[in-house]
Amino acid sequence: MVTSEQVARLAGVSRATVSRALNGSPRVSAEARKRIEEAIVSLGYEPDVVAQSLVRQRSRTIALCLFFGNDNSTVLSRFGETQHYFYLDMLRDVEQEIAVAHYDLLLHSASTTKKNYIRSLQTRHIAGILAIAMNPTDVRIQTLLEAEIPTIFIDSISQGVHSTYVTSDNLDGSRQATEHLIHLGHRRIMTLISGTDGPVGSKRLAGYCQALQQAGLPVDEQLIYPAGWNTEEAYQATMTLLRERQPRDFTAIVAGSDLMAIGILRAIHESGLHVPNDISVIGFDDVDLCRYTEPPLTTIRQDRSAMVHGAVQRLIQMIETDDKQEECRLSPIITPTKLIVRASTGPAFLQA
Amino acid sequence: MVTSEQVARLAGVSRATVSRALNGSPRVSAEARKRIEEAIVSLGYEPDVVAQSLVRQRSRTIALCLFFGNDNSTVLSRFGETQHYFYLDMLRDVEQEIAVAHYDLLLHSASTTKKNYIRSLQTRHIAGILAIAMNPTDVRIQTLLEAEIPTIFIDSISQGVHSTYVTSDNLDGSRQATEHLIHLGHRRIMTLISGTDGPVGSKRLAGYCQALQQAGLPVDEQLIYPAGWNTEEAYQATMTLLRERQPRDFTAIVAGSDLMAIGILRAIHESGLHVPNDISVIGFDDVDLCRYTEPPLTTIRQDRSAMVHGAVQRLIQMIETDDKQEECRLSPIITPTKLIVRASTGPAFLQA
DNA sequence: CTGAAAGCGCTTACAG
DNA sequence: CTGAAAGCGCTTACAG
Numbered sequence: 141m142v143t144s145e146q147v148a149r150l151a152g153v154s155r156a157t158v159s160r161a162l163n164g165s166p167r168v169s170a171e172a173r174k175r176i177e178e179a180i181v182s183l184g185y186e187p188d189v190v191a192q193s194l195v196r197q198r199s200r201t202i203a204l205c206l207f208f209g210n211d212n213s214t215v216l217s218r219f220g221e222t223q224h225y226f227y228l229d230m231l232r233d234v235e236q237e238i239a240v241a242h243y244d245l246l247l248h249s250a251s252t253t254k255k256n257y258i259r260s261l262q263t264r265h266i267a268g269i270l271a272i273a274m275n276p277t278d279v280r281i282q283t284l285l286e287a288e289i290p291t292i293f294i295d296s297i298s299q300g301v302h303s304t305y306v307t308s309d310n311l312d313g314s315r316q317a318t319e320h321l322i323h324l325g326h327r328r329i330m331t332l333i334s335g336t337d338g339p340v341g342s343k344r345l346a347g348y349c350q351a352l353q354q355a356g357l358p359v360d361e362q363l364i365y366p367a368g369w370n371t372e373e374a375y376q377a378t379m380t381l382l383r384e385r386q387p388r389d390f391t392a393i394v395a396g397s398d399l400m401a402i403g404i405l406r407a408i409h410e411s412g413l414h415v416p417n418d419i420s421v422i423g424f425d426d427v428d429l430c431r432y433t434e435p436p437l438t439t440i441r442q443d444r445s446a447m448v449h450g451a452v453q454r455l456i457q458m459i460e461t462d463d464k465q466e467e468c469r470l471s472p473i474i475t476p477t478k479l480i481v482r483a484s485t486g487p488a489f490l491q492a
Numbered sequence: 493m494v495t496s497e498q499v500a501r502l503a504g505v506s507r508a509t510v511s512r513a514l515n516g517s518p519r520v521s522a523e524a525r526k527r528i529e530e531a532i533v534s535l536g537y538e539p540d541v542v543a544q545s546l547v548r549q550r551s552r553t554i555a556l557c558l559f560f561g562n563d564n565s566t567v568l569s570r571f572g573e574t575q576h577y578f579y580l581d582m583l584r585d586v587e588q589e590i591a592v593a594h595y596d597l598l599l600h601s602a603s604t605t606k607k608n609y610i611r612s613l614q615t616r617h618i619a620g621i622l623a624i625a626m627n628p629t630d631v632r633i634q635t636l637l638e639a640e641i642p643t644i645f646i647d648s649i650s651q652g653v654h655s656t657y658v659t660s661d662n663l664d665g666s667r668q669a670t671e672h673l674i675h676l677g678h679r680r681i682m683t684l685i686s687g688t689d690g691p692v693g694s695k696r697l698a699g700y701c702q703a704l705q706q707a708g709l710p711v712d713e714q715l716i717y718p719a720g721w722n723t724e725e726a727y728q729a730t731m732t733l734l735r736e737r738q739p740r741d742f743t744a745i746v747a748g749s750d751l752m753a754i755g756i757l758r759a760i761h762e763s764g765l766h767v768p769n770d771i772s773v774i775g776f777d778d779v780d781l782c783r784y785t786e787p788p789l790t791t792i793r794q795d796r797s798a799m800v801h802g803a804v805q806r807l808i809q810m811i812e813t814d815d816k817q818e819e820c821r822l823s824p825i826i827t828p829t830k831l832i833v834r835a836s837t838g839p840a841f842l843q844a
Numbered sequence: 845c846t847g848a849a850a851g852c853g854c855t856t857a858c859a860g
Numbered sequence: 861c862t863g864a865a866a867g868c869g870c871t872t873a874c875a876g
Binding site for chain 1: 493536538539540541542543545546551574580583584587590591596597598599600601608611612614615616617723727754755758761780784786
């Protein structure tokens with residue numbers, strides 16, 4: 141490995157000067173800077189990131205913390221589960237943004253105890269944390285808040301001195317979805333909804349209710365059906381629904397998410413019914429898969445790019461003000477949503 | 493931050509002894525060890541990982557290198573593309589295995605030049621690399637080989653002093669798939685295949701041919717149709733196929749992958765045909781999604797767990813022998829595949 | 845503008 | 861079995 145010592149020798153200066161040149165200090169003469177740059181190129185020098193982290197007491201690394209279960213699972217462990225596909229789609233944008241900002245991304249596996257978890261983040265001198273928690277009451281959220289490491293939450297309404305959050309306008313999105321169905325003539329609109337105790341589910345439910353009320357339609361308890369976020373539970377719930385509700389008392393379904401909608405579509409198919417002629421279905425998220433469902437899924441698009449961009453910018457801003465020992469309370473970001481019409485929704489006139 | 497200095501003071505020993513106790517050296521008295529352990533607990537001490545990495549000249553970090561395009565993209569950047577879903581499913585198993593072995597996983601974004609890429613891995617003192625390259629001629633494979641960092645490749649046939657690979661028995665899997673269709677009475681079996689210049693595609697094509705030959709069926713060039721690994725290209729290819737082949741000269745399709753099969757199913761649906769009554773379709777990989785396609789997809793399962801377990805064990809073994817300055821050429825691992833029958837394949841007697 | 849020196853938190857021969 | 865000392869590769873007051 142080439143060290144700064146070798147660069148210094150070749151350039152005829154001290155390691156201190158090499159370091160200054162590298163870090164853009166103004167206190168380096170033009171000649172010295174030139175010789176150093178030449179030496180760096182000819183030796184193929186690149187500073188040792190580990191040594192830099194030690195002396196700076198901070199590495200340019202951002203840790204990803206995904207709390208999807210209540211266990212001490214690994215970051216990606218539950219990505220195979222359909223309820224998390226949306227966040228997965230998000231992850232690649234996260235990596236891209238973080239790379240542009242010259243940070244590394246660490247998938248650090250949670251250790252057994254709460255305290256150790258923070259400690260291990262600290263002993264790695266993590267610069268910041270990007271956190272996604274499915275369960276709003278997950279104790280690890282509080283743990284992160286206490287760690288005093290700059291943290292940005294996605295879809296968790298958690299704020300503090302070193303943390304803030306970014307989320308979609310879930311209420312408005314769900315309102316648009318429901319409104320779309322109302323415009324198509326639907327009057328009995330079911331919603332299969334998840335996590336109404338959490339920030340995402342509760343807003344989506346509220347948006348559904350708001351659209352009905354604005355249209356002068358009653359909010360019927362019978363039309364609000366709870367289910368898990370995943371495809372399988374949505375499938376099971378729909379099967380139950382179609383079996384029990386005879387004659388059927390709804391003509392459309394607002395799904396809590398796209399992956400739930402996929403389960404719903406499957407249940408409707410299996411029951412010998414047609415989408416959208418018999419039942420219209422609308423999703424939420426706009427994952428890539430929507431184009432390939434049968435039929436292609438009408439949905440509400442979350443602006444992933446805006447969410448990720450906002451999240452990373454906020455996080456880096458927190459890291460930098462933290463470096464200067466300043467306090468920094470940043471406001472959250474709420475990104476807009478948008479209706480994407482495909483083929484799973486249609487007019488209600490075909491129904492009884 | 494609690495340091496080893498503080499632990500040493502509290503335990504009445506030197507930092508050297510604390511370090512020895514921590515690293516399981518036998519040269520520590522029972523009493524000293526006991527006092528040190530107590531001090532560690534009472535102070536909540538955990539060693540600084542960055543400092544350890546510096547002095548050991550090696551961090552307990554494994555870098556993930558995914559080369560999916562020919563660009564300098566980030567690790568996850570192309571995961572939204574359907575052709576990579578299988579590897580994504582794999583990634584969570586990778587993380588799990590690596591966590592169990594007490595290593596961290598780094599998503600390190602590729603820098604611009606070939607040389608810099610290795611340098612930046614080195615300046616981070618990466619212990620090992622887990623690499624997946626879609627394109628067998630990707631120059632970065634060679635770059636990795638030259639880096640002399642322990643590397644395990646998945647699905648790339650690359651070996652060296654510090655590297656080996658793990659892959660499925662793609663030939664046998666594809667043979668099983670084709671045989672399954674032959675057993676169902678199909679005689680004109682199409683294959684939509686990708687990357688026949690690479691290790692995966694070429695083996696799958698070979699398996700298809702082998703099954704036909706063993707059954708005494710001719711290998712007809714007309715039945716081998718190249719397409720990209722992704723859903724969209726498979727969809728387009730199938731649409732073209734169904735349009736151009738009138739009357740249709742095949743009754744079944746062996747897809748290069750599950751995600752290709754999804755595009756194929758969609759094209760068949762849109763053409764007004766039925767799966768499996770008109771055309772049988774079989775995939776490859778057995779991703780989670782297979783259960784939710786319409787109809788559920790018959791496929792060949794790759795043993796992800798075995799692949800990942802083998803990969804991580806091999807990698808760690810290489811890291812450890814590398815630590816001892818020993819040379820270590822490990823043999824590759826070829827994991828078995830298995831036919832999973834669902835509803836997208838059926839008997840051929842319904843066709844003309 | 846520049847260099848000598850101290851220090852980040854650990855580990856590891858070396859001497860005892 | 862144990863401690864003092866050197867060292868991993870860098871940065872940063874400090875003095876000039």
